[in-house]
Amino acid sequence: MTIGLNDYLFLSVLLFAIGFLGVLLRKNTLVIYMCLELMLVASTLALVAFSRFNGTLDGNVFVFFILTVAAAEVAVGLAIIVALFRRRQTVQVDELNALKN
Amino acid sequence: MNLELLQSAAADNRWGALFPELLLGCLALLLLVLEIVLPKKHHSAIPSVAILGQIALLIALIVHFRTGFIGMTTFNGLLRHSVEGQFMRVFFLLTSILVSILGVVSLSRQRMPRIEFFHIVIVVSAAMMLLVQSHHFVLFFVALETVTIGFYILVSYYRTNPLSLEAGLKYLIMGALSSSILLFGIVLLYGVVGNPALAPAGAAGSMDFSSVRQFLALHPDNFLAKVGIVLVLSGVAFKIGTVPFQIWVPDVYQGAPTPVTAFLAVGSKAAGFAVLIVLAGVFAPYQKLVIPVLASMAVATILFGNLAALTQFNVKRLIGLSGVSHAGYLLIGVIAAYTDPAAIGAVYFYLFAYLLASFAVFGVMTHVSGSNDAEQELEHYADLAKTHPFLAFVLAVGLGSLAGIPPLAGFIGKLMIFLTAFHAGLYVLLGVAILGVIVSIYYYFGWIKAAFFASWRLPAPAGEAQADLPRVAVGWPAKLALGSLALGSIVLGFYQGPLVEWLVLR
Numbered sequence: 356m357t358i359g360l361n362d363y364l365f366l367s368v369l370l371f372a373i374g375f376l377g378v379l380l381r382k383n384t385l386v387i388y389m390c391l392e393l394m395l396v397a398s399t400l401a402l403v404a405f406s407r408f409n410g411t412l413d414g415n416v417f418v419f420f421i422l423t424v425a426a427a428e429v430a431v432g433l434a435i436i437v438a439l440f441r442r443r444q445t446v447q448v449d450e451l452n453a454l455k456n
Numbered sequence: 457m458n459l460e461l462l463q464s465a466a467a468d469n470r471w472g473a474l475f476p477e478l479l480l481g482c483l484a485l486l487l488l489v490l491e492i493v494l495p496k497k498h499h500s501a502i503p504s505v506a507i508l509g510q511i512a513l514l515i516a517l518i519v520h521f522r523t524g525f526i527g528m529t530t531f532n533g534l535l536r537h538s539v540e541g542q543f544m545r546v547f548f549l550l551t552s553i554l555v556s557i558l559g560v561v562s563l564s565r566q567r568m569p570r571i572e573f574f575h576i577v578i579v580v581s582a583a584m585m586l587l588v589q590s591h592h593f594v595l596f597f598v599a600l601e602t603v604t605i606g607f608y609i610l611v612s613y614y615r616t617n618p619l620s621l622e623a624g625l626k627y628l629i630m631g632a633l634s635s636s637i638l639l640f641g642i643v644l645l646y647g648v649v650g651n652p653a654l655a656p657a658g659a660a661g662s663m664d665f666s667s668v669r670q671f672l673a674l675h676p677d678n679f680l681a682k683v684g685i686v687l688v689l690s691g692v693a694f695k696i697g698t699v700p701f702q703i704w705v706p707d708v709y710q711g712a713p714t715p716v717t718a719f720l721a722v723g724s725k726a727a728g729f730a731v732l733i734v735l736a737g738v739f740a741p742y743q744k745l746v747i748p749v750l751a752s753m754a755v756a757t758i759l760f761g762n763l764a765a766l767t768q769f770n771v772k773r774l775i776g777l778s779g780v781s782h783a784g785y786l787l788i789g790v791i792a793a794y795t796d797p798a799a800i801g802a803v804y805f806y807l808f809a810y811l812l813a814s815f816a817v818f819g820v821m822t823h824v825s826g827s828n829d830a831e832q833e834l835e836h837y838a839d840l841a842k843t844h845p846f847l848a849f850v851l852a853v854g855l856g857s858l859a860g861i862p863p864l865a866g867f868i869g870k871l872m873i874f875l876t877a878f879h880a881g882l883y884v885l886l887g888v889a890i891l892g893v894i895v896s897i898y899y900y901f902g903w904i905k906a907a908f909f910a911s912w913r914l915p916a917p918a919g920e921a922q923a924d925l926p927r928v929a930v931g932w933p934a935k936l937a938l939g940s941l942a943l944g945s946i947v948l949g950f951y952q953g954p955l956v957e958w959l960v961l962r
Contacts (some may be wrong), residue, residue, distance in 0.1 A: 358827050402643045405646055405647035410652060414646060420594055421639065424597070424598060428632060435608065443618055449626065454706075
């Protein structure tokens with residue numbers, strides 16, 4: 356059997372949905388962060404699949420930009436999470452609710 | 457590889473078109489170099505270098521406003537230069553100058569490294585300039601992420617304050633979520649536009665805005681394209697903070713350092729709207745989808761922003777939620793632009809009036825707040841008119857302009873948006889907006905009342921001095937900036953003259 360564009364897209368949408376639900380439902384900041392990365396990876400997979408089946412290289416080049424951006428985002432994000440853990444001794448989102456009136 | 461192709465590609469890289477962004481980048485790096493080179497006792501001069509450098513650049517930009525690049529596409533279709541782009545460049549430069557001035561005031565009360573703050577502010581505003589001129593989804597995404605990641609750092613900048621860090625984390629999670637949604641939308645659009653079975657023969661790159669628009673005009677009913685458009689609009693809606701993507705606004709505005717809150721409220725929102733206007737043009741063939749999405753967002757945003765702001769006592773949450781409702785009014789302008797092109801000018805004018813008024817208010821907030829930046833209640837403003845009449849005057853002008861009291865600039869901005877909405881026949885939206893404005897007067901005037909009228913306070917027990925309110929004296933650069941902002945709001949209310957002619961009647 357051959358794997359077509361639709362199979363790749365299905366997998367990518369599935370990954371995206373898992374990531375999205377994970378961000379909404381999970382309570383640990385690090386797990387939420389992994390889910391966010393999963394969403395980016397899902398987009399990247401769809402991009403590569405489209406690029407392959409459309410026969411244009413733009414998508415493949417875009418992947419490099421996405422990877423770079425994701426790396427920068429992780430660097431800043433983990434720094435914030437570590438700094439917050441040092442202050443509050445927790446990374447559970449339901450305990451991080453000081454900003455409420 | 458074809459040598460001629462590469463040569464022609466390189467010839468299209470017109471670096472001269474990018475001089476403001478390049479010079480801003482150089483200025484940002486210069487600050488870091490100065491920090492290493494200068495001895496520690498001279499470090500206090502570096503922020504002035506940042507501010508003066510940006511002012512010099514602003515003057516150069518205004519002098520060279522009509523460059524030869526307007527109307528051209530450079531860097532192989534990555535950038536498109538337009539008069540609106542030039543206007544937004546001036547806008548963002550003005551924003552970053554004002555943020556830097558507020559930053560000097562606010563950072564003087566914190567034990568924090570200073571120079572990086574100005575560095576990141578400058579880099580973010582350069583990225584915003586690129587964002588509003590981008591003509592290609594790759595550059596669009598990269599510029600947007602540069603802005604967003606810069607803001608993650610800025611929001612959590614006061615890292616000894618757990619509230620600032622918590623705001624940073626919330627912004628990080630919501631920001632990354634919206635970026636992923638936006639990216640997935642871009643990917644879907646790329647997939648359908650580049651599809652060889654659907655694309656017109658000999659189509660150029662499949663990610664620049666003109667070929668996307670061309671494709672959408674040819675295929676007005678493509679399912680994947682529809683999903684992509686909705687996802688991209690959602691990602692942008694997060695940046696401008698419209699319902700249902702506004703959940704981050706009150707918390708992040710409260711926790712972020714006050715100058716950063718101002719930067720988010722004005723810079724990030726203006727960038728979002730400039731981008732939305734460009735994208736609304738790209739998605740114009742799908743009007744039947746885009747208009748209902750934006751219109752329902754606008755109604756929900758105006759109602760939510762105004763009603764939620766009614767119950768707030770923390771001024772930073774209050775200004776954040778009132779900013780949400782301003783995003784709703786601006787959305788009406790964007791929708792009206794589909795039938796009445798003058799609405800685009802009205803949106804830009806409104807943004808400019810919003811800049812003047814917001815920075816006046818944020819400037820006062822920076823001076824009134826104590827060392828804990830997140831806790832600024834309405835009661836801190838008691839007797840402001842007696843102790844600091846200048847600050848109270850600036851606050852009254854700023855809030856009055858935000859509320860839309862004639863004859864201030866904010867009133868003219870609202871009037872222009874509402875008039876274009878009337879021309880475009882958006883009567884329901886207009887009714888909701890007018891209702892929202894009436895409600896908003898209540899909470900804006902509650903704030904003015906707190907500053908001007910004596911409030912009853914518990915008398916201090918005998919032998920103890922009345923607890924001092926945490927206020928600082930106003931230095932001359934801040935005084936100059938705040939005074940000219942208030943004056944600008946008043947003058948622009950009476951005399952719009954060339955600005956309106958130029959923006960609206962083009």
